[in-house]
Amino acid sequence: MTKIKSLDDLRQKKQQLEQGMDIREKSDHPENLVQIKVAMATCGIASGARTVMNTLVEKMKKEKIAAVVTQTGCMGYCYAEPTVEVTKPGMDPVVFSYVDVKKAEEIVDKYILNNELLDGILPKNYQTI
Amino acid sequence: MYKMQLLVCSGTGCRASASATIVEKLNESLKAHQLTEEAQVVTTGCFGFCEKGPIVKVIPDNTFYTQVKPEDAEEIVTEHILKGRKVSRLLYEDPENKEHIIDSKHMGFYQKQMRIALRNCGVIDPENIDEYIVRDGYSALAQVVTDLTPEQAIDMVKQSGLRGRGGAGFPTGLKWEITSKFSSDQKYVVCNADEGDPGAFMDRSILEGDPNSIIEAMAICGYCIGATKGLVYIRAEYPLAIKRLEIAIGQAREYGLLGNNIFGSKFSFDMELRYGAGAFVCGEETALIASMEGKRGEPRVKPPFPAESGYMHKPTNVNNVETFANVPVIFLKGPEWYSAIGTEKSKGTKVFALAGKINNVGLIEVPMGITLREIIYEIGGGIKNGKNFKAVQTGGPSGGCLTEAHLDTPIDFDSLVAAGSMMGSGGMIVMDEDDCMVSIAKFYLEFIVEESCGKCTPCRIGNKRMLEILEKITQGKGSMEDLDHLRNLAYVIKDTSLCGLGQSSPNPVLSTLENFYDEYVAHVKDKRCFAKQCKAMAKYTINPDVCTGCTICARNCPVDAITGEKREPHFIHQEICTHCGVCYQKCKFNAINVE
Ligand SMILES: Cc1cc2nc3c(=O)[nH]c(=O)nc-3n(C[C@H](O)[C@H](O)[C@H](O)COP(=O)(O)O)c2cc1C
Ligand code: FES
Numbered sequence: 047m048t049k050i051k052s053l054d055d056l057r058q059k060k061q062q063l064e065q066g067m068d069i070r071e072k073s074d075h076p077e078n079l080v081q082i083k084v085a086m087a088t089c090g091i092a093s094g095a096r097t098v099m100n101t102l103v104e105k106m107k108k109e110k111i112a113a114v115v116t117q118t119g120c121m122g123y124c125y126a127e128p129t130v131e132v133t134k135p136g137m138d139p140v141v142f143s144y145v146d147v148k149k150a151e152e153i154v155d156k157y158i159l160n161n162e163l164l165d166g167i168l169p170k171n172y173q174t175i
Numbered sequence: 176m177y178k179m180q181l182l183v184c185s186g187t188g189c190r191a192s193a194s195a196t197i198v199e200k201l202n203e204s205l206k207a208h209q210l211t212e213e214a215q216v217v218t219t220g221c222f223g224f225c226e227k228g229p230i231v232k233v234i235p236d237n238t239f240y241t242q243v244k245p246e247d248a249e250e251i252v253t254e255h256i257l258k259g260r261k262v263s264r265l266l267y268e269d270p271e272n273k274e275h276i277i278d279s280k281h282m283g284f285y286q287k288q289m290r291i292a293l294r295n296c297g298v299i300d301p302e303n304i305d306e307y308i309v310r311d312g313y314s315a316l317a318q319v320v321t322d323l324t325p326e327q328a329i330d331m332v333k334q335s336g337l338r339g340r341g342g343a344g345f346p347t348g349l350k351w352e353i354t355s356k357f358s359s360d361q362k363y364v365v366c367n368a369d370e371g372d373p374g375a376f377m378d379r380s381i382l383e384g385d386p387n388s389i390i391e392a393m394a395i396c397g398y399c400i401g402a403t404k405g406l407v408y409i410r411a412e413y414p415l416a417i418k419r420l421e422i423a424i425g426q427a428r429e430y431g432l433l434g435n436n437i438f439g440s441k442f443s444f445d446m447e448l449r450y451g452a453g454a455f456v457c458g459e460e461t462a463l464i465a466s467m468e469g470k471r472g473e474p475r476v477k478p479p480f481p482a483e484s485g486y487m488h489k490p491t492n493v494n495n496v497e498t499f500a501n502v503p504v505i506f507l508k509g510p511e512w513y514s515a516i517g518t519e520k521s522k523g524t525k526v527f528a529l530a531g532k533i534n535n536v537g538l539i540e541v542p543m544g545i546t547l548r549e550i551i552y553e554i555g556g557g558i559k560n561g562k563n564f565k566a567v568q569t570g571g572p573s574g575g576c577l578t579e580a581h582l583d584t585p586i587d588f589d590s591l592v593a594a595g596s597m598m599g600s601g602g603m604i605v606m607d608e609d610d611c612m613v614s615i616a617k618f619y620l621e622f623i624v625e626e627s628c629g630k631c632t633p634c635r636i637g638n639k640r641m642l643e644i645l646e647k648i649t650q651g652k653g654s655m656e657d658l659d660h661l662r663n664l665a666y667v668i669k670d671t672s673l674c675g676l677g678q679s680s681p682n683p684v685l686s687t688l689e690n691f692y693d694e695y696v697a698h699v700k701d702k703r704c705f706a707k708q709c710k711a712m713a714k715y716t717i718n719p720d721v722c723t724g725c726t727i728c729a730r731n732c733p734v735d736a737i738t739g740e741k742r743e744p745h746f747i748h749q750e751i752c753t754h755c756g757v758c759y760q761k762c763k764f765n766a767i768n769v770e
Binding site: 048049050051052053056057059060063064066067069070071072073076084085086087091099100103114115116117118119 | 177178179180182215234235236237257258259260261280298299305306308309310311313314317318321429430431432438439
């Protein structure tokens with residue numbers, strides 16, 4: 047192991063290691079972050095939710111947006127899968143339908159970064175506790 | 176990059192219920208479903224919710240699974256990780272409305288807590304120093320040794336208002352300052368990890384869950400007082416804590432965070448472990464030092480205090496594990512941040528081991544000044560089985576009981592003393608209507624009589640006499656004079672004992688005498704135990720409406736205390752009855768009542 051000889055060494059070390067711990071730090075206060083939920087039940091997975099989720103994780107990392115990306119069960123919109131729910135801090139959740147890789151990137155570029163809405167928004171028809 | 180992490184508790188509690196196998200099974204299952212790229216299993220320290228262990232927490236959605244069995248691993252992976260559906264049968268169930276709670280943010284147990292000393296427990300892998308570094312580990316030490324003089328650093332600890340968590344609540348910064356003022360060729364930093372209070376396990380959990388925080392704090396202390404050597408006195412009964420501490424010390428040495436010229440400064444520091452054999456008195460600092468020197472673990476008269484003459488007659492600073500765990504945070508967040516938490520004279524938080532007749536048994540950390548009501552009803556989820564609250568014992572064998580009248584008192588070092596108890600190391604045992612307070616006092620005294628080192632007479636013999644009186648009372652043979660006698664003895668022992676053990680040992684008796692005098696009187700005068708715990712005082716009577724006069728009780732009574740005509744209701748003569756319970760067992764008609 048290389049020695050840590052100064053405060054700078056320590057800072058560097060910390061930065062190198064940060065990624066692995068990132069999601070634990072974020073989960074501590076999810077309300078201040080963009081929260082993205084990808085519906086990943088059988089219907090979602092069958093229509094490609096897994097690649098969509100991976101795309102979102104990568105894209106958020108690339109854009110350096112602090113976010114928690116989680117998977118949820120079926121949201122009940124099986125006809126419109128894959129669906130993705132995005133909650134920006136202090137805003138109501140928005141559900142996007144028929145999300146593929148391209149649309150996933152659009153969600154980040156347009157809605158998350160610029161607050162523009164896209165086609166295919168589903169009315170949110172339930173309350174979460 | 177991982178999308179999800181499964182944090183599996185590997186504290187002592189959860190390991191005892193197979194959490195290591197759960198880790199194995201989870202890994203196997205992730206592999207089988209080709210999810211090893213997406214989800215990672217991490218072993219962490221204690222979550223504090225040991226009663227419902229083993230705990231598995233899924234991140235980032237904070238799902239909190241309780242009482243997980245190895246067989247459940249497959250389902251967690253296929254349902255939750257693969258399909259995103261929480262396994263609801265494993266979720267924590269609210270004790271009141273029986274609803275499953277979706278994540279830890281919604282659990283009453285965590286909502287009122289504020290985790291400073293336990294900040295990394297249940298979050299990081301304690302066997303991996305890197306995870307500690309990511310959570311700002313060792314930055315406080317770096318800042319202290321490169322930017323601050325020892326005086327400046329001591330000032331910050333003083334400003335924070337931190338007081339010792341080992342029991343007495345002595346201001347930590349002041350202790351460091353005093354030790355720093357004595358000059359000597361060698362000084363020592365000692366961490367007291369003896370943790371002898373029955374029921375307390377916060378120090379163990381910190382060492383098991385976040386050993387690096389103790390190493391970092393001890394090094395900071397060393398820099399402040401001018402010591403290059405740290406010693407941890409830990410009981411050999413804590414094998415897991417010892418193992419994790421050894422791993423952490425090894426890793427810190429490899430990184431050069433222990434050793435010579437730390438962070439390129441002139442400061443050098445290293446540390447070692449010393450094992451204790453688990454005697455309560457060895458938690459007392461002078462006995463602890465004697466034990467570390469290889470002598471009998473007996474206390475001595477203070478002064479000189481260890482700050483002047485401690486280990487090997489050198490200036491020694493002794494602090495408790497939890498005290499040290501708070502130290503790095505003071506430098507990271509600033510003393511103002513720290514001193515904004517808590518009450519006027521007690522700053523920061525305190526970890527309590529919540530036990531007894533309460534729904535959520537476990538380890539909690541709360542800001543000083545919280546009320547007992549909040550702890551018991553909000554964090555603890557209320558009294559078990561809907562019974563009535565009776566008392567809370569704090570401070571273990573050196574403390575006392577708080578009653579209903581204290582439920583809304585803000586808890587801190589001073590308010591507990593004012594209420595006749597003390598903070599102690601943070602044991603908190605909740606009692607309900609079925610607990611007999613005389614028996615509770617007797618329980619603690621039995622512990623003291625066992626653990627007294629015997630060096631001074633008041634403690635060795637006085638406590639024994641007190642225990643004999645309590646035994647007499649619980650057997651229904653006590654008198655009112657005994658109560659006066661008990662109180663007198665208690666004050667003499669308090670005033671004349673050599674060390675803190677004897678000086679505080681009468682507290683459980685005095686505080687129950689004060690708060691539950693009626694119960695003592697009932698035992699002594701009416702020979703009755705309200706809680707029906709003292710078997711010798713059970714009163715047997717015959718219900719004349721049910722008794723058929725079969726005579727079986729009278730024929731079996733060994734002391735002929737039962738009389739009556741055939742086919743007529745019988746009668747028990749209380750003055751002869753020895754409460755043996757034979758009649759109760761023999762009666763075929765349930766005609767014998769016990770109260
Ligand atoms: C009988 C007795 C037992 C004690 N046991 C412990 C113990 O287990 N752990 C501990 O930290 N302090 C214990 N103490 C307190 C220590 O003597 C000492 O005050 C403490 O370690 C100082 O650390 P602090 O200032 O950080 O609280 C005990 C004291 C007495 C009188
Ligand atoms: S040991 Fe697992 S929660 Fe305490």
